[in-house]
Amino acid sequence: MRKDYLLESYKNNAGLDLSGCKFLGEGHHGKVFLRADGRVVKICTTVKSCKKEYEILKKVHGSKYFPRVYEYDTIYMVRDYVGGQCLREYIKVYGLSKTLALNVIQLLEEFERLNFTKIDIRCKDIFVQKDESVMVIDPKGCYSRNMKYPRHLMKGLKKSMYLEKFLKILTEERPDLYERWIINNSV
Ligand SMILES: Nc1ncnc2c1ncn2[C@@H]1O[C@H](COP(=O)(O)OP(=O)(O)O)[C@@H](O)[C@H]1O
Ligand SMILES: [Mg+2]
Numbered sequence: 001m002r003k004d005y006l007l008e009s010y011k012n013n014a015g016l017d018l019s020g021c022k023f024l025g026e027g028h029h030g031k032v033f034l035r036a037d038g039r040v041v042k043i044c045t046t047v048k049s050c051k052k053e054y055e056i057l058k059k060v061h062g063s064k065y066f067p068r069v070y071e072y073d074t075i076y077m078v079r080d081y082v083g084g085q086c087l088r089e090y091i092k093v094y095g096l097s098k099t100l101a102l103n104v105i106q107l108l109e110e111f112e113r114l115n116f117t118k119i120d121i122r123c124k125d126i127f128v129q130k131d132e133s134v135m136v137i138d139p140k141g142c143y144s145r146n147m148k149y150p151r152h153l154m155k156g157l158k159k160s161m162y163l164e165k166f167l168k169i170l171t172e173e174r175p176d177l178y179e180r181w182i183i184n185n186s187v
Helices: 003-011 047-059 087-094 098-113 151-159 163-173 175-185
Strands: 022-026 030-034 039-044 069-073 076-080 126-128 134-136
Touching: 039 047, 047 069, 047 076, 087 126, 087 151, 098 126, 098 134, 098 163, 098 175, 151 163, 163 175
Parallel strands: none
Antiparallel strands: 022 030, 030 039, 039 076, 069 076, 126 134
């Protein structure tokens, strides 16, 4: 698709009628709207990024940590809405409880189970629900980037002043993972 046409299509919401939809947010790769039926439409800036993200969501289909995806066409996809608040904001208000830390650890273990090559995620892409369960909203590079440990996650937790608590819980509860992710990757 030609660049100017692509930009036009993005601006024009891929020709979709989004009246009655609520705008949820926009990132570097796309914008997201909530439909009246409770699903969201993500319109992406490039065909490549849309296709890649759709393929990841198809691959992880059935995992409780990811929104289900229903439809894909060129630069948009339809998927489940994820409620809650992103971890970065959530932590500022409620802090990091042991339950939440363990849920995040289980999420990272799920990445390993799904054979991701990137065992990492940014705080802004984890959405925390009322019961402190967690979900991923924006999976990227899960099968293409190489990262054996939660580098960006730990960076974010450090900024929020919760890294120490997270690592304490990880050592106490999952010394095996502490060794694999932290000891084996420190220089
Ligand atoms: N499934 C979803 N449920 C609720 N909000 C979402 C969902 N997907 C995206 N959002 C909101 O839209 C914003 C942009 O979406 P995102 O998928 O992160 O775009 P990008 O790929 O450009 O980073 C997010 O930061 C979030 O606020
Ligand atoms: Mg994003």
